[in-house]
Amino acid sequence: MFSAIVCGAQTPPSAETLLLSRIREKIASNLASLPSYTCLETTERAEHADHAPSFRVSDILQLEVAEIGGKELFAKPGGSFDTAHPSAVATTGASSTGDFALYLRTIFLHEGTAFEYAGEADSNGQQVVKYVYDIPPGTSGYTIMHGSMQARVPYHGHFWVEPNSLNLVRLDAIVDRIPPQLPIRRVSARIDYRRFQIGDSSFRLPQSSELVAGQSSGLEHRNRTEFTHCRQYAGVSTISFGDEKEISPGAESGLERPAASTSL
């Protein structure tokens, strides 16, 4: 008696797909071994009115930001980490969360992100590879806030990685599908990663970021942030979240994980 097993022909994964898999593993490993840590973030906030020649710096904001238990928390320098959004400290102007760690967790650790190889590129004389990613509406936790209104929105972007070391060099995020009820046209963020020593080990952490948010009125906000004084966090804090009104009709509810946000 004979039996036959017929296997469907499978296309082996491409080199770019295998590389992506290794990149995701490396980022996941970096995040898993990263202890709770804190940095001082110094943000130069600027505005650009319609027809104005350039951005005008309006203020410089200093906050301490920490990643504790997978959440981003903020404090005034020397204060306690008791707020999950810098807008609680900086009550006017644009502020955002996510630069510190939340983008990485959402893009690389959760299912639902679509990736595509986008070729080789040059970054400060260094050869890097570039990928495109897309976070669809159902899985995005990104929240845009304006006054009392807020909406959960999808986003997409790119990331750049050194192909040999698999080190993440840069990531950007573009939000351009925003419900018309909000007077915000587009938000883009760019984060540059470098090596920091935390405790006895070194990790790839955000070193600087830039957020540009354009309002329907033509006014643009630009926040340029430098992260310094990063160290292991050894404290305890408690936070509570209030109820918020949500206007996005297509957004998935019940997303419990912390995610990036922008407030104008």
Added chain:
Amino acid sequence: MGDRIEARVIEDVKQKHKLIVARGAQVTGRLRRLDEDLEHAGRFIIALEFTEIETAGRRVPFIAQLEHLKTASLWLKVLRQRDLSLPAQTYTPDSPDIPAAPGVGILLAKDTTEILPKGLIMTWRSLEYR
């Protein structure tokens, strides 16, 4: 990038005749940036980040702004940053595209074989931790 850097305080630091930091205190940090200056071929932008100072047995954050360099090297100079202690609108930095941050000194160099030449003396001005 990210390599540890160290420096020593060479003069007592006093505030209203009170000793704040003693001579010999160690300051530590990291090499933050080493990039080719895209606007000037052959020049490099170096960012040094000093984060901690150990004084009187305590480690405290190094919150200061780089003011001057004293070095025999002809090819190393400070790129003046936005003054973090002044209202933002009142100051025009040398390097407006590089936002200022406490503890971070930005240098312009023509040679990266010796980023921190022997005998380099830096003068930093302390800032309020706000």
